[in-house]
Amino acid sequence: MTTIFDVLIIGGGVTGCCIARTLSKYAINIAVLEKDADIASGTTKGNSGVVHAGYASSREYVRRNLCIRGNKLYTQANEELNFPFIRNGSFVVALEDKQIKYLEGERKRGIEDGISGLELILDKEKIRYMEPNLTDDVVGVLHAPTAGIVSPYELTFALAENAAMNGVSFFRNEKVKRISRQNYVFKVKTSSNEFKAHNIINAAGLYAAKISKMVGLDYFDIMPRKGEYILFDRNALHLNKILFPIPTKVSKGILVCPTIHGNTFVGPNAQNITDKKDIATTEAGLKEILDGGRMLVPNLPTRASIRNFAGLRAVPYNSISDKIGDFIIDNTDVYGFINVAGILSPGLTSCFAIAEKVEEFLKLLGLELKIKEDYNPIRPKPQRFKDFSKAELDEKIKEDPTWGRIICRCETIPEKEILDAIHAPVGARTVDGIKFRCRPGMGRCQGGFCRPRVIEILSRELYIPPEEVTKRGEYTSFLVGKTKDRFMEITEREELE
Amino acid sequence: MKSYKSDVVIIGSGAAGLASAIEIKKEDLSVLIIERDKELGGITLQCIHNGFGLKEFQEELTGPEYIQRFINQVLDLKIPYLLDTMVIEITKDKLVYAVNNEEGLIEIQAKAIILAMGCRERTRGAINIPGFRPAGIYTAGQAQRFVNIEGYLPGNSYVILGSGDIGMIMARRLTWEGCEVKAVVEILPYVSGLLRNQVQCLEDYDIPLITSYTVTKIHGKDRVQGVTISKVDRNFDRIIGSEKFIECDTLLLSVGLIPENELTLNAGADLSKNGGPIVDNNLETTIEGVFACGNVLQVHDLVDLVSAEAQRAGKNAIEYINTRYGNDIPSQGKIKCIAGDNVNYIKPDFINREDLSKDVIFTFRVNFPDRRVQIQIKDEENNVIYKRKKVYVIPSEMVELKINFDKLENKIESDSIVIEVIPRPEVLIEEDEVL
Numbered sequence A: 001m002t003t004i005f006d007v008l009i010i011g012g013g014v015t016g017c018c019i020a021r022t023l024s025k026y027a028i029n030i031a032v033l034e035k036d037a038d039i040a041s042g043t044t045k046g047n048s049g050v051v052h053a054g055y056a057s058s059r060e061y062v063r064r065n066l067c068i069r070g071n072k073l074y075t076q077a078n079e080e081l082n083f084p085f086i087r088n089g090s091f092v093v094a095l096e097d098k099q100i101k102y103l104e105g106e107r108k109r110g111i112e113d114g115i116s117g118l119e120l121i122l123d124k125e126k127i128r129y130m131e132p133n134l135t136d137d138v139v140g141v142l143h144a145p146t147a148g149i150v151s152p153y154e155l156t157f158a159l160a161e162n163a164a165m166n167g168v169s170f171f172r173n174e175k176v177k178r179i180s181r182q183n184y185v186f187k188v189k190t191s192s193n194e195f196k197a198h199n200i201i202n203a204a205g206l207y208a209a210k211i212s213k214m215v216g217l218d219y220f221d222i223m224p225r226k227g228e229y230i231l232f233d234r235n236a237l238h239l240n241k242i243l244f245p246i247p248t249k250v251s252k253g254i255l256v257c258p259t260i261h262g263n264t265f266v267g268p269n270a271q272n273i274t275d276k277k278d279i280a281t282t283e284a285g286l287k288e289i290l291d292g293g294r295m296l297v298p299n300l301p302t303r304a305s306i307r308n309f310a311g312l313r314a315v316p317y318n319s320i321s322d323k324i325g326d327f328i329i330d331n332t333d334v335y336g337f338i339n340v341a342g343i344l345s346p347g348l349t350s351c352f353a354i355a356e357k358v359e360e361f362l363k364l365l366g367l368e369l370k371i372k373e374d375y376n377p378i379r380p381k382p383q384r385f386k387d388f389s390k391a392e393l394d395e396k397i398k399e400d401p402t403w404g405r406i407i408c409r410c411e412t413i414p415e416k417e418i419l420d421a422i423h424a425p426v427g428a429r430t431v432d433g434i435k436f437r438c439r440p441g442m443g444r445c446q447g448g449f450c451r452p453r454v455i456e457i458l459s460r461e462l463y464i465p466p467e468e469v470t471k472r473g474e475y476t477s478f479l480v481g482k483t484k485d486r487f488m489e490i491t492e493r494e495e496l497e
Numbered sequence B: 001m002k003s004y005k006s007d008v009v010i011i012g013s014g015a016a017g018l019a020s021a022i023e024i025k026k027e028d029l030s031v032l033i034i035e036r037d038k039e040l041g042g043i044t045l046q047c048i049h050n051g052f053g054l055k056e057f058q059e060e061l062t063g064p065e066y067i068q069r070f071i072n073q074v075l076d077l078k079i080p081y082l083l084d085t086m087v088i089e090i091t092k093d094k095l096v097y098a099v100n101n102e103e104g105l106i107e108i109q110a111k112a113i114i115l116a117m118g119c120r121e122r123t124r125g126a127i128n129i130p131g132f133r134p135a136g137i138y139t140a141g142q143a144q145r146f147v148n149i150e151g152y153l154p155g156n157s158y159v160i161l162g163s164g165d166i167g168m169i170m171a172r173r174l175t176w177e178g179c180e181v182k183a184v185v186e187i188l189p190y191v192s193g194l195l196r197n198q199v200q201c202l203e204d205y206d207i208p209l210i211t212s213y214t215v216t217k218i219h220g221k222d223r224v225q226g227v228t229i230s231k232v233d234r235n236f237d238r239i240i241g242s243e244k245f246i247e248c249d250t251l252l253l254s255v256g257l258i259p260e261n262e263l264t265l266n267a268g269a270d271l272s273k274n275g276g277p278i279v280d281n282n283l284e285t286t287i288e289g290v291f292a293c294g295n296v297l298q299v300h301d302l303v304d305l306v307s308a309e310a311q312r313a314g315k316n317a318i319e320y321i322n323t324r325y326g327n328d329i330p331s332q333g334k335i336k337c338i339a340g341d342n343v344n345y346i347k348p349d350f351i352n353r354e355d356l357s358k359d360v361i362f363t364f365r366v367n368f369p370d371r372r373v374q375i376q377i378k379d380e381e382n383n384v385i386y387k388r389k390k391v392y393v394i395p396s397e398m399v400e401l402k403i404n405f406d407k408l409e410n411k412i413e414s415d416s417i418v419i420e421v422i423p424r425p426e427v428l429i430e431e432d433e434v435l
């Protein structure tokens, strides 16, 4: 590729896409490289989706401030980008009297640091009124009304779509293998191409240390820490609040939490592992999270679980500061190479604040950041069948009949929404890509009914045979061949004879 | 928005929907069938094996052959139907909303509605198997659709979890296609589907059946590479050290079916423990004038019983329209039917007192297999009102009883009755002697 990008972002998770979108207002040339078949395939796909209020971590950590700032930035971003998000508020739940002191301390520190609305509630009746599913053992809660829930991948798709609308180029299936440098131009070699850029932003999640080492910067490591989840059917349990236990040293504990789409999940646990691809759930882990969740919500609807999954936190060890577990956001000694690494929790919450920081770094590097005249911050809300009134629906189907062909019955998704997901900027190319963009297969039947139809649509729209349609890229195809292939061979031969 | 009127609207055109439609049309009431798929017939269309119609036609037919006989009647009777049309909402006032891509949103005012939406398969999440989430995991019915309707193979080598009928039938089907079925793994100590399928689909093809085992881990990050199976004890807890690895590229799940209850639930009908709506002896749900039959009510193993149940639902809907519709006829009270010992669930959930002079048809499944049993019905005072012997019961075969309570010696005075399946008293003695 001959273009020299002003900024090349490695990693298409929420961090990379948020940086891309934030920079897309400037008259510069930006590209995002993602190794997988789709963006939002890494940690961004498997996490709690909580927009934290920001009270939890220690003040020495940059992530505390970025989280508090990031939380605030969600309001405007949501107005512009129209991703699924609400501020439903969280409870940190004390089950013993002695834990109240901890909550009081967190409240005080939080208020000092500018978190609004933090409130210690000890009136059990009021607590149970606000969250009827909470255990009877509750003695008090710290209520954070600014905490919210978001669909992390839909946020990321919204960011990428808006970035692409404003000129950012996205390249998927491009795994960065080598980086070299000549006359202040980085040459980035991927599995199949070469890209050139003046500045590189390393937002490669679990692999950020590997990318950093490619330019000779070897001062941190990333260790994967697994968190497992169980998701329940929408009809089985409905929570108002995000419920946290009192946190431990390693994590915020096992929460019970509503999702933005009305399901409930329990998780995550925290398990240090070594294999960065090990997103397998384990029997022990699933038991651990159920036991943990029952402490907060005793009657978890275990029979109504529809899916279990796991995500990996990118836990950094920084050998310069000798700190474990804080974000590494550095304008490094390699001029033009910015590390945005070790973005563990609350990275999702902090993404807009992290992007602001990167913006500052680029200014320091002397990149001219002039706002484009035609910059459009609005990413229109995807049209959803479920949001229409009956009359609107009727109109819509008359305008475009694909609104009237229902593909996913659990979530009531018509063909039109799937076509939109494919043809959107940075659109879906895989079955999972469609599932995460517009939810067919997310419901209680988990694709039992819609999968054959989704495969058929992808095959038709992308002009590929059904056998080449994949779940999420290379080696994940659904079908191995036609049933009558062997039979055809025989009859053809017979005819020849 | 298009608006229509029809005496009866039937949702679903499977065995249940078609049989009830024919029944209603015979009475000369107007009826409309709504089907979301592109043709009439429902799940039987993908069941190309034989074993259908032994009761209804005394012939052994394939699924498509069986259903074609009903489709032909629907066509002969000129019963109207909408295809590619999905019902998205029904209301207590019996308004039915549906969408399709030709007419847009359609509103139909009905006097009575028959729910015949069939069932869906339980998935991996429902049984919480730990491990990776690669491509290559299908429900058995999904694989059946791919192979029999779309003409595609989902994999080359298979492990099938669950010995339900669909799983066993697919084991044979895939073997015919030249695929390798490594094993059918069943957590129970016995096959959960019909004996006939165990013999004809597994034993005849030397497909290993591994009972008291379950899949405890799925291997493969991208595509399935194998599964670990483990032996379980009586409480279904895994026995540590019993793990075995089986290499395969596909895992099929045949772990149960659940009535399709989204619409039923949204309409405000109450559901019972088996996942279907609560019904009285007329198959009427807790919403007046809304009836249910077929797999949406309870999962059936024989299509013939579905057709028979659907005919009853049709007749009852006719009677409702001709007598109760628009008239306030006071009820004489209801008797609750409770599932007792070794009864998993019972239909109907209620009997109307005024119907005690009619035949009441009970259907239920047992929790575990048993031989030489007594099926009995007791009132609240533990008086046995009815009893009957049966040689054996197994969970995979639905039991049907037809009882006219007015003809029995003991009358039901209480507000509830219990149905239970117990070992025959005399058998107990015999076996004691043998011991």
Ligand SMILES: Cc1cc2nc3c(=O)[nH]c(=O)nc-3n(C[C@H](O)[C@H](O)[C@H](O)COP(=O)(O)OP(=O)(O)OC[C@H]3O[C@@H](n4cnc5c(N)ncnc54)[C@H](O)[C@@H]3O)c2cc1C
Residues within 6 Å of the ligand: A010, A011, A012, A013, A014, A015, A016, A033, A034, A035, A036, A039, A040, A041, A042, A043, A044, A045, A046, A047, A048, A049, A050, A051, A052, A174, A175, A176, A177, A203, A204, A205, A206, A207, A208, A211, A226, A227, A228, A268, A311, A312, A313, A314, A343, A344, A345, A346, A347, A348, A349, A350
């Ligand atoms: C269990 C769990 C719970 C969490 N809960 C919350 C929460 O409730 N709230 C919150 O705020 N945060 C939470 N987080 C944290 C949050 O999920 C992460 O901070 C965020 O998703 C990180 O996004 P990312 O873009 O940095 O990383 P990723 O999403 O991992 O993106 C990195 C991308 O880089 C790509 N990449 C890697 N190597 C290469 C290469 N060589 N070439 C090209 N591309 C490459 C990857 O494929 C990947 O797509 C949680 C995390 C976990 C694991």
Ligand SMILES: Cc1cc2nc3c(=O)[nH]c(=O)nc-3n(C[C@H](O)[C@H](O)[C@H](O)COP(=O)(O)OP(=O)(O)OC[C@H]3O[C@@H](n4cnc5c(N)ncnc54)[C@H](O)[C@@H]3O)c2cc1C
Residues within 6 Å of the ligand: B011, B012, B013, B014, B015, B016, B017, B034, B035, B036, B037, B041, B042, B043, B044, B047, B049, B050, B051, B052, B053, B085, B086, B087, B088, B116, B117, B118, B119, B141, B144, B165, B166, B260, B263, B293, B294, B295, B296, B299, B300, B301, B302, B303, B304, B306
């Ligand atoms: C794989 C399999 C193998 C079987 N093998 C045998 C056998 O060998 N012998 C035997 O006797 N029995 C067999 N059975 C049992 C028997 O065939 C079924 O129980 C019976 O066909 C169910 O009929 P139904 O009408 O209740 O459901 P279905 O046939 O499932 O019909 C339901 C219909 O409703 C439609 N529908 C659902 N929701 C909506 C909506 N919202 N709007 C519009 N339409 C909707 C569906 O598309 C479907 O066509 C088998 C069943 C299965 C699943």
